[in-house]
Amino acid sequence: MIDVARRAGVSQASVSLVLNDTGGVRVADATRQKVREAAEELGYRIWRRSPVGSGSIRTIGLLVDDIGSNPLSLNAVEAARERAWKDGCVLVVLPIHGDKDLERCAIDLLMAQRLVGIVYQSYFTQELTLPKVLRTANIILLNCYTRDPNVPFIIPGHADGARGAVAALLDAGHRRIGFINGKSSVEASRHRLEGYRKAHEDRGLAVDPELIRDGDFTIGPGERETTVLMALRKPPTAIFCASDRTAVGCYEALKTLGLSVPGDVSVIGFDDDPLASIVTPPLSTVRVPHARMGEIAVEYLLGRAAGERAAGSVTSRIACDYVARESVAAPRRRAPRAEAGTRRRVRAELPLEAGK
Structure with missing residues (x-):
């Protein structure tokens, strides 16, 4: 919020009031517009979680670049779904196929949910650049990673x-x-x-x-x-x-x-x-433990959402055992x-x- 305030030329308090949509407080329309434009330019979003007692369904998002080419990766999706449901969460799977516009829409859709966190999965093991809006989210990368040490990831060994x-x-x-x-x-x-x-x-x-x-x-x-x-x-x-x-x-x-x-x-x-x-x-053969990777990803998000884990505290490279x-x-x-x-x-x- 300090960065947004500096970009918009307003106080941090004003940024907080605008982005949290605080009721009962008057903020000039021009100020609201400046704050929103600055936040958009910086890729800043409020990561909202609904209160535990609310009636909406808790969800975990799974963004995946390709869900059809590698049937083995579906094991991770299925295991993630099962693990999420044990905690009463519904896994929302959104294939994006490298389409940046589709990716933005998928993220907006997830942000509108009672969201626990996001799993970002790749078809091939690779380094990627995470969208700005997700860099401060409760997120874990699956079969991919970034250079940011604060973003947790799981890849096969x-x-x-x-x-x-x-x-x-x-x-x-x-x-x-x-x-x-x-x-x-x-x-x-x-x-x-x-x-x-x-x-x-x-x-x-x-x-x-x-x-x-x-x-x-x-x-x-x-x-x-x-x-x-x-x-x-x-x-x-x-x-x-x-x-x-x-x-x-x-x-x-x-x-x-x-x-x-x-x-x-x-x-x-x-x-x-x-x-x-x-x-x-x-x-x-050598077993790539896709299912276990999916489980670990969901367990991390649930743990962090409950305040049991710090950012980045997750196994980064998982063993592939000889069979x-x-x-x-x-x-x-x-x-x-x-x-x-x-x-x-x-x-x-x-x-x-x-x-x-």
Whole structure:
């Protein structure tokens, strides 16, 4: 309010009277207009909470950039809904799809509710710039973060999760471990690659650059890049995939090459997609705990609204645990070899750079 008063050229008391719409006190219309314009320019809003005894429904808002592309993120939404309802709160989910006008309207809609707080969720783990109006709100970021240390956030521990998965392969005796990553522009991909490298460093092992391939978290590149890896003169005995869907593509390529999982090649995925438990053999993976993240976010908002938590006091990075299933075994003494005819055909079809 001091900033608004300075911008409007009025006293802080006048700002308080105008923004709190205090009754029984006369404030000149010109002063009201100055205060409102200054507040709008600074992105200042009064964060209102209705009294506990009021008859309106308590709500928790969830702003999400994309609710359809990643079905796994819906686990966070569903868990948040269940946790909110335990405390008599209704979760209001508003997809905004990167539309700033829609985002402003969604925030205005939430501000008009008997609002406990807001969860701001991102599809990809990323740094973002929070709208000014939300910077002083009871808010927590889910799968995203800002540089402001006062804004609490929860993101998955991608690097440590990948490190644990590769460690499991190293423990099984593998030393040539292929890695099919997601898009290099995505933060989660960079962190998962970091974990892959770190697991090797932990054992004093060098990373062979030819074993690292970029994909896009989907099945097609998983199949294509597995074929490239297995066409190397010294192919991997295990492949770590940056997503379970990539691992499904990896399975398909190995089957086409006449190789078995885990008899010839061990495979680990990432995410714990429902697909992981129904493929044959069931896929070892790394679980991203979306549901628990949703619960923690709502618990934080409820706690802070009740005065039990200070701003920023929340777990920032949540563990992604390794889930052992049936796709990992000790390597054979010899490197896996595709059937001769298939291998010659694959080499002939690959681009020249594939064997680098």
